Amino acid sequence: MKALLRLFLLFALPFASQAHESTLQVEDAWVREAPPTARVLGMFMQLHNAGSEELVIEGASSPVCERVEIHRTVIEEGVARMIPQEELRLAPGQTLSLEPGSYHLMLIGPHQALRAGDEVKLLIQYDGNHVQRIVAPVRNDRGGDMDHSHHHHH
Amino acid sequence: MSDPNETRKPSSDFLWLIPGLILGGLLWFLYQQWQAPVAPTNPSIEHGTWLTPAQIIPDYALLDHRGEDFTPARLQGQWTFMFFGFTHCPDVCPTTMALLDNVAKRAEKQGLPAPQVVFVSVDPVRDTVEQLSRYVPYFNEDFIGVTGSMVEINRMTRNLGIVYAYDEPKEPGGDYEVDHSAAILLFNPQGHYTAMFGAPHSAAGLASDYARILQHFETK
Numbered sequence: 165m166k167a168l169l170r171l172f173l174l175f176a177l178p179f180a181s182q183a184h185e186s187t188l189q190v191e192d193a194w195v196r197e198a199p200p201t202a203r204v205l206g207m208f209m210q211l212h213n214a215g216s217e218e219l220v221i222e223g224a225s226s227p228v229c230e231r232v233e234i235h236r237t238v239i240e241e242g243v244a245r246m247i248p249q250e251e252l253r254l255a256p257g258q259t260l261s262l263e264p265g266s267y268h269l270m271l272i273g274p275h276q277a278l279r280a281g282d283e284v285k286l287l288i289q290y291d292g293n294h295v296q297r298i299v300a301p302v303r304n305d306r307g308g309d310m311d312h313s314h315h316h317h318h
Numbered sequence: 319m320s321d322p323n324e325t326r327k328p329s330s331d332f333l334w335l336i337p338g339l340i341l342g343g344l345l346w347f348l349y350q351q352w353q354a355p356v357a358p359t360n361p362s363i364e365h366g367t368w369l370t371p372a373q374i375i376p377d378y379a380l381l382d383h384r385g386e387d388f389t390p391a392r393l394q395g396q397w398t399f400m401f402f403g404f405t406h407c408p409d410v411c412p413t414t415m416a417l418l419d420n421v422a423k424r425a426e427k428q429g430l431p432a433p434q435v436v437f438v439s440v441d442p443v444r445d446t447v448e449q450l451s452r453y454v455p456y457f458n459e460d461f462i463g464v465t466g467s468m469v470e471i472n473r474m475t476r477n478l479g480i481v482y483a484y485d486e487p488k489e490p491g492g493d494y495e496v497d498h499s500a501a502i503l504l505f506n507p508q509g510h511y512t513a514m515f516g517a518p519h520s521a522a523g524l525a526s527d528y529a530r531i532l533q534h535f536e537t538k
Binding site: 235 | 406407409452481497499501516517
């Protein structure tokens, strides 16, 4: 009986935790290369709640910088304003786009200059004690088509 | 000796003035009509607001990112896009600077003279000449960074309708955010403020308006 329970736990537990871990899906994550002296870098990605319950992203951290904050850029009456976000709430099935001019993560106090091609590890904390680990490239968005209007079709 | 008709002479002279004035008026009117197409009609831009007349901005004395004087004279002789921000800005400023680099490259690709691009810091306490020298050329070697005393920055921005405000740092002496106007302003080769492009910006839109403006004043 004990052996059977052990067998059950062996299969069921990893599956249970796996099921929850996978509710947050992160895609197209990237860090924008900034001038070498930059004290802050913007980080962008697509966050998707694949679960059936609301998902709350509470924060993030990275070994490359002092701290990470969630921010949102808003433009009101022509004035750009940065609004720190305590958390991000994703309804079941919702995809939230973190992109220039909107929601983004702010990597504050990088320990060294990050160049295009470097990789940044990021830990996203959500739903209490869950952590999603991602690796994102640093990219240089100069010279490309900076017309953001077509980004909204995601 | 005195001819009674003499007394009527001045008034008949005066009568001759009337057709003269009418003819003169007509000629003046025709001249104006002929001048009209040459007089500055506004270029039709799609992503911004054209200001008529262009505004003359009172004097200011600032520094560029090489430590050289930056005064209104630096705006003369070419078209200039001007943007206001701060180097600790993680989103809007790098996005806009990269976008202006893109606009300059699009212009060059079309065989147009590249506009001068000026980034004015509204956070001069942190944005020293040295800080700007390591920030602005990253986006484009030809871009000019501008900073200076708070008084001079204010003198320049208040006449341009540019506003900004500082958030409280989380801890004393810590980093702080700056809310600021996100508009891109255009100055004509006389150095006068002539168009305002509000956010959100589009590189393609700005580049096509820039091409329209240059074309308009070239064919004038």
